[in-house]
Amino acid sequence: MLQGIGASQGYGIGKAVIIEDISLDYSAVKYTTAEEEKSRLNKAVEAFTAETREMAEGLKASAGEKEAEILEGHLTMLADPFMLSQMNDNIDGGAVAEAAVDTVCTMFYDMFAGVEDEMMRQRASDVKDIKDSLIRILLGVKSVDIATVPKGSILIAKDFTPSMTSQINKENVSAIVTEVGGVTSHSAILARAMGIPAALSVINVTQIVENGDMLIVDGFKGKVFTKPSDAEIAEYTGKQKAYLEEKEGLKVYFNKPTITKSGAKKKVYGNIGKAEDAQNVIQNGGEGIGLFRTEFLFMDRDREPTEEEQFEAYSTVAKAMDGKEVIIRTLDIGGDKAIDYLKIDKEENPFLGFRAIRYCLKNTELYKKQLRALLRAAYFGDIKIMLPLVTSLDEVKAAKALIDECAAELESEGLSFRMAPLGIMIETPSAALISDLLAKEVDFFSIGTNDLTGYTMAVDRGNANVSHLYDAFQPAVLRAIEMTIKNAKKAGIMVGMCGEAAADERLIPKLVEWGLDEFSVTPSSILQTRRNICECE
Numbered sequence: 001m002l003q004g005i006g007a008s009q010g011y012g013i014g015k016a017v018i019i020e021d022i023s024l025d026y027s028a029v030k031y032t033t034a035e036e037e038k039s040r041l042n043k044a045v046e047a048f049t050a051e052t053r054e055m056a057e058g059l060k061a062s063a064g065e066k067e068a069e070i071l072e073g074h075l076t077m078l079a080d081p082f083m084l085s086q087m088n089d090n091i092d093g094g095a096v097a098e099a100a101v102d103t104v105c106t107m108f109y110d111m112f113a114g115v116e117d118e119m120m121r122q123r124a125s126d127v128k129d130i131k132d133s134l135i136r137i138l139l140g141v142k143s144v145d146i147a148t149v150p151k152g153s154i155l156i157a158k159d160f161t162p163s164m165t166s167q168i169n170k171e172n173v174s175a176i177v178t179e180v181g182g183v184t185s186h187s188a189i190l191a192r193a194m195g196i197p198a199a200l201s202v203i204n205v206t207q208i209v210e211n212g213d214m215l216i217v218d219g220f221k222g223k224v225f226t227k228p229s230d231a232e233i234a235e236y237t238g239k240q241k242a243y244l245e246e247k248e249g250l251k252v253y254f255n256k257p258t259i260t261k262s263g264a265k266k267k268v269y270g271n272i273g274k275a276e277d278a279q280n281v282i283q284n285g286g287e288g289i290g291l292f293r294t295e296f297l298f299m300d301r302d303r304e305p306t307e308e309e310q311f312e313a314y315s316t317v318a319k320a321m322d323g324k325e326v327i328i329r330t331l332d333i334g335g336d337k338a339i340d341y342l343k344i345d346k347e348e349n350p351f352l353g354f355r356a357i358r359y360c361l362k363n364t365e366l367y368k369k370q371l372r373a374l375l376r377a378a379y380f381g382d383i384k385i386m387l388p389l390v391t392s393l394d395e396v397k398a399a400k401a402l403i404d405e406c407a408a409e410l411e412s413e414g415l416s417f418r419m420a421p422l423g424i425m426i427e428t429p430s431a432a433l434i435s436d437l438l439a440k441e442v443d444f445f446s447i448g449t450n451d452l453t454g455y456t457m458a459v460d461r462g463n464a465n466v467s468h469l470y471d472a473f474q475p476a477v478l479r480a481i482e483m484t485i486k487n488a489k490k491a492g493i494m495v496g497m498c499g500e501a502a503a504d505e506r507l508i509p510k511l512v513e514w515g516l517d518e519f520s521v522t523p524s525s526i527l528q529t530r531r532n533i534c535e536c537e
């Protein structure tokens with residue numbers, strides 16, 4: 001069994017088709033004249049443009065408008081006069097058209113690949129795609145014919161560029177496996193949009209697997225079973241059937257409002273960690289975003305994101321959600337989420353230490369950048385701000401004072417902003433116990449059962465010896481949840497839940513009975529959660 005990253009849900013059983021890299025060696029191409037090379041380049045650009053337009057049209061039908069924009073982005077990039085004039089300059093300097101394309105695209109590639117912003121890094125793979133296509137056209141090499149693979153094929157490649165993915169006929173492709181790429185890569189986004197199971201970053205898969213090998217791909221767990229036994233094939237055929245039936249059955253809930261049998265209207269939202277994930281929420285039928293974990297914007301980098309970078313991420317989500325509610329949680333670091341450059345001292349008890357709102361209120365320079373970015377982004381959609389790990393009224397009052405300060409600054413600077421409503425997470429026993437008092441200070445609550453369970457039961461969920469106590473169904477946790485919902489109702493504020501328990505089918509009937517308004521879950525659990533709520537009295 002080979003292990004990669006599960007990037008698109010579902011199970012694929014079928015035969016391997018290895019998509020070989022085609023040779024783009026142009027060392028034998030001889031320079032003629034500058035005019036001739038420029039004319040070859042122009043013709044290649046024209047052919048590329050026509051080919052890409054056609055592929056974008058095809059992709060619109062098979063994956064969707066948004067996905068086709070990835071290919072349309074290639075055209076915009078190549079239309080940049082700077083890129084083409086650089087290529088022509090290279091030709092004037094004696095380079096053949098292929099070499100000019102290679103040099104200029106590689107320069108852009110290096111520029112994009114070196115930046116920290118994930119979205120910008122994606123541009124690097126777009127440039128590589130443009131480069132390979134142009135050189136292929138110049139050399140007159142035919143591209144791999146992905147469109148005609150037989151039914152039941154599992155496509156294996158080093159990587160799938162958007163232009164390769166756009167040729168996929170989803171009726172014939174059972175799964176996709178690559179050696180590189182993660183859940184936010186274009187191949188992953190497109191695989192999800194087409195509903196094809198995918199396992200990415202499976203090391204050396206193109207060497208280990210041979211054409212025609214029988215394979216099983218588990219797109220949930222990122223597993224690839226090579227030469228599976230009959231028992232494994234039977235097991236996964238059963239899993240695949242059950243998954244497809246479940247998925248089919250859930251489709252009816254896609255555009256349905258979330259209403260219980262007795263007519264109570266509820267909302268099912270999605271949880272996200274990156275701006276791009278907003279698409280995932282929409283594609284899964286989410287009515288809004290109930291938790292945007294902003295700490296991921298601060299992780300895997302060596303300096304904090306600027307106000308502008310944060311504004312870009314938050315406003316992108318607000319625009320993508322097109323007027324739907326977006327609840328953005330301010331930085332929740334510390335505990336198990338370490339960020340080296342923030343230089344938080346090592347602590348004896350990090351989960352009880354200097355984390356989340358506690359850290360932010362002591363580091364106001366950093367916190368104000370985030371609050372300013374949030375208020376500015378709120379101008380573009382229905383953004384609400386949410387504070388993590390609240391334990392006292394003073395913390396809420398201090399955060400409100402900082403938000404007011406930021407609003408006054410933005411006003412005097414003449415920048416557009418909107419005063420976003422403020423809510424808090426109820427994820428500590430102390431917050432649940434004073435939820436009547438907190439409800440008077442804020443516009444909404446969202447119950448974070450992941451932490452609330454741990455703190456209420458005094459359990460470290462990583463410790464196997466006590467993990468049996470880590471259960472949101474424990475009476476103590478249920479009481480904390482019920483108390484919070486009742487206090488929110490009494491104060492007339494909205495109350496949601498964004499911990500994993502919001503998708504727990506055992507708990508949903510109780511949450512409905514107590515009056516929870518909004519359930520925010522992993523995007524892939526949205527439809528299931530809606531069905532479970534609709535089946536409640």
Ligand code: PEP
Pocket residue numbers: 291293332427447448449450451452498499500
């Ligand atoms: C929670 O604690 O329930 C929660 C949603 O926050 P996180 O999982 O990010 O701690």
Ligand code: MG
Pocket residue numbers: 427448450451
């Ligand atoms: Mg939490």
